[in-house]
Amino acid sequence: MPTIDLNKRILEYIYECPVVENNPMYFCVAEERDNHNQLLPSREQPQDDIEYVDGTVERTYRAEILMYKSVAYNPIVTEEVGTSGKRIPSDVYPNENLEDMEDGQALIDWIKDQNDNRHFPNFGEYCIIDSVKPKSNRPILNGINSELEPPLAQYSVGLEIKYLDISKQLWKN
């Protein structure tokens, strides 16, 4: 049975996403720079596997896609008061933080669309993929590294792939 490098297949798959394809993608270790992305596989625990009576095993591949984005310190709403008496949104500076969050959201929406359309990564002939889903409906801000220039925010999008490993079944179709 040929060994399939699942990480490679996931990287190829994620790279099809428009918000990711034009930026550098790293695996495990990344150079933290604006618009760099990183695939970080999570621990896959054998005890989470579900074994079926026919010898097939349902497994889950989990990973985080980390997105590095420079941060803005501009207010969304200025102190300036409009004619209505309310503070008005800043239109001088487009807010970069919001746009960066939208990139993460676009990746999540893309993953959901792929699942709906059953467009899955290729895990080879011995794996049947059931679903590819994001682990949350919104990107998560893990933190900001203000020691870098410019300061970088790290957003994460969780990925969960459920697949059936049929390599150990005795019965051959």
Added chain:
Amino acid sequence: MAVSQFNLAQNQRAERKLLLTVAEWTEGTTVERELLGRRTEDSSVEYNTDQSTSTDILGINYTDINKTQPQQDFDPYLILGGSKLGAKLDDIRRRNALSELSQFTLYLITAYIGNSSDGYRAEKHINCTITYNSLGGDANVNMPISVFFSNNITNGTVNKLTEDFIFSPEVTI
């Protein structure tokens, strides 16, 4: 084949996948077969013994087994793409053609006895019944089934663990 040793190392446990239940039926002139237990985590043949016990004046019990009614449940039995038996049962259900539920042959293959050279020990039950118990579920459509073995048994071997196996009845000398 004489009574065999299990094809297992000393104290080695037989993996569940070594016990296979295969359904067979005819579709026109074609014989179809399908392994049962896809996506089923736990399923056992229940022998449902009918027993009567008497106690003599010394307090000793004597138990007679009048009959067994072997039955095996598969829950979940998911509606899966490519499942010929699932399609067959769903067609019977749709037409409420209940008599067609009792036209199956079942093979119970004990693959921990025998090997690929000499064949795997199997018992063939003809005129068996397969029933669907419900239809529905939560995320996926589930149609749990029960199979009822007829006890009209021919013992023998199958030469391989694929749909096109050849069943060879035991020859008693």
